[in-house]
Amino acid sequence: MRNEGLGSWPARRARKTPHRTALIHHGTTYTYADLHDRTTRLAHVLRAQGVRRGDRVAYLGPNHPSYLETLFAAGTLGAVFVPLNTRLSTAELAYQIRDSGAKTLLHTGGGDQAKELSVPVTIEAEGGRYEELLATAPADPVDEAVGGDDLCLIMYTSGTTGRPKGAMLTHANLTWNAINVLVDHDLIADEVALVSAPLFHTAGLNMLTLPVLLKGGTCVLVGAFDPEATFDLVRRHGITFMFGVPTMFDLLTRQPAWPTADLSSLRILTCGGAPVPPPLIAAYQERGLTFLQGYGMTEAAPGTLFLDAEHAVSKAGSAGVPHFFSDVQVVGPDLTPVDTGETGEVVVRGPHVMPGYWGLPAETEAAFSDGWFRTGDAARVDADGYVTIVDRFKDMIISGGENIYPAEIEAALLAHPDVAECAVIGVPDEKWGEVPRAIVVPRTGAAPPPESLLASLSGQLAKYKIPKSLILAPELPRTASGKLIKSRLRATYGTAPTLDEQDSSQR
């Protein structure tokens, strides 16, 4: 086949393992032969609707086989897949449709929102009409030449500041990320993955689903993460591989079924988004399970740093070392690596890193220096090369000439049993220029005095890092995908202290 991209994956797997199960969704099973056949037919449907090489095809819906069918069908035609986040508002979705220029939208779940988006072609991608469309479409191969450097998808970054930007990812970018996962995880052909992390985010798609499909394993697609139902899914399908953020894994340990749940089939747990807290590592180790951890970003498709099971405890808190086919450095402003223990910016280079942002040449140029993608994340490297992400550089607080990273303070506060969530921002201070302030959401039922929370940080943090004020709040402002919106936090809590400032001269 002349297709070297993801669009050829169903065909490449179907020639090897046609009868093995590729996908399971709500009790329906799709073999690799099915996936290949349905993908090919969908490509013909899209072509009949006018989709051509380079056109953008959007998809809106929770995890569903038609998500992957659309991704592969678009790839078969050399078209570009644009996955949309179901948690966004109609206005936000409309922006991404407009910005990407998608003229075709596949969606699940009725389509009321799809109608409001006024896309020329909308296709309901589940149920009887979709099946009929596929059944009546031709099944002959689509012979379109697609290369590794052709665009595969545009994925919008969640945009905690300003407009979301569309990260352009090529077929090669996604392929090399899947290869990096194969090198770092011991994936086997019999892998059964539970895909409850949303496929419209980079991690659920690229750290879990695509590597498993590359190996010929099975993906069990679940529309939404349900901690109680998870145990039953693990047992029933013999799940071997799960991916989630720490919150998901933490929720599982808080279920009544946790102590007795049968987890014997699980081999690989991958955790992304944030370092796994040591108590959570311990809870799973008691069950014989060790986390693989990682750090990445949409722009790097996403795997960048990886912490293997062997170092989960000895390097707890670190994001690990670079994936095999990736280069990562922590650099100063002049782009040369900082010394061990010093803080610098994480930059990344490799075949998995995007060529740029869709339609944003100036932002693209600003995002790269000398071929390195600048993550904007501050980090330190230890003597063994293990990278610990400290914080976003732009969230850094400069207080009396000292750099303070909110994430470090947040991690210390989260260790307090009464703290459910927290965030630290900088607020103006006459003497120090800026000082840290904590906003804390207490655990349900807890009402910790702010003073005691701050007192708990003594000895844990240098004096200048301890917040000079602390505000209790019912919740924190977050984006649709759950990321903290620090700008809104600053607007709400940045100027109006509710706790008397402590003597800020005692530092």
Place this chain on the structure above:
Amino acid sequence: MRNEGLGSWPARRARKTPHRTALIHHGTTYTYADLHDRTTRLAHVLRAQGVRRGDRVAYLGPNHPSYLETLFAAGTLGAVFVPLNTRLSTAELAYQIRDSGAKTLLHTGGGDQAKELSVPVTIEAEGGRYEELLATAPADPVDEAVGGDDLCLIMYTSGTTGRPKGAMLTHANLTWNAINVLVDHDLIADEVALVSAPLFHTAGLNMLTLPVLLKGGTCVLVGAFDPEATFDLVRRHGITFMFGVPTMFDLLTRQPAWPTADLSSLRILTCGGAPVPPPLIAAYQERGLTFLQGYGMTEAAPGTLFLDAEHAVSKAGSAGVPHFFSDVQVVGPDLTPVDTGETGEVVVRGPHVMPGYWGLPAETEAAFSDGWFRTGDAARVDADGYVTIVDRFKDMIISGGENIYPAEIEAALLAHPDVAECAVIGVPDEKWGEVPRAIVVPRTGAAPPPESLLASLSGQLAKYKIPKSLILAPELPRTASGKLIKSRLRATYGTAPTLDEQDSSQR
């Protein structure tokens, strides 16, 4: 690092798994940190000897850590590695040195032969002087930009006809082959490979050693295959992964220790070079072991077709289906695929296929058609896409308008218990133009009458395929690497029948 080639692999592994064992040789253990350090130092040694980007560096010796150190050190400098076959004569070696233009030769084993080759720089790559060279060389990183399309090695094809040709393999070629192995084999980080197949051949290097090093496993290097010692090595090192040709695996079953040998650590047996005979498959299945089989060639780095364990029995005799990142077709003279069951030529395309032969633009052009590498092998494809290699096209016998493939007859003869080796050639015939003739080496102690051997083929083969004559011979002419030299066979046995021609009208 700016090195995207194999030269960067030791560094990439050392940042992940510095303390894990990369190589074991004669009781000496080399960690990945060692391999990285020694490779870097050797690169400095080579550079001090004048080796520059693009220069060829030859290596002569049986399996030894310095083989891999030289391969990686050359890759670090952007130089080109030229492995030499220890079984060649001095004249043959001198030709490859001259043809490749290598000015540097690393060798093990005294160096008498190396002296005769009159290469400007020779380095004995084992023992005290080598260790001293490494110990006194700098250990700082070599910062040379090397890309995937840069040449990594020149490997000479064994040349059963005419001069050996140097297949040029890029870093990307070797990397994609290793990736194809990772997709098709369930390799894990704890793999322990027994490398007794020679590293100067493509299979031992590329189907076994490099994929295991990519995963961070351990390679036990053995200078020569010794069937009796193999069982001890398997038990002592907990070998999980072996590669060999059918003869090697057959020899193991003929050892006195076979019935009682502890093979419990073995997980993956890969067999190349020829299809595994069903009795051999059965012998290993009794021990709970199933062969992975493949078909490939030096020019394709080499993995091209792959038969997984699931189909070892149901598709016995077939070479399988293409590796994931490879395209293979069986085509007619017009390059369009032949129908199911018809015989055509195997052609292959993909990121693992060489750009061409060293210094031979005409041969390179002749080897490719429309981007496909023409293997010269005849094959059939079944309804499931499984390819069965029939024979080399140039060995085909045309008899009365019928195409006869010697390999088919050879396989039928090899099933006879008295046959150790055999070959079939075409000899001139007045009536049919050409008829097949068999040359048979009997098993030690056996003296089968030629007539009974031919009679055993009735019912197995169509009448026109049954040789019209059969000659018993003490041995068959083979190249240093064990390949049959059909041209010499034809010269010796092609004209002088020793068995009366049977009535060739009864077809």
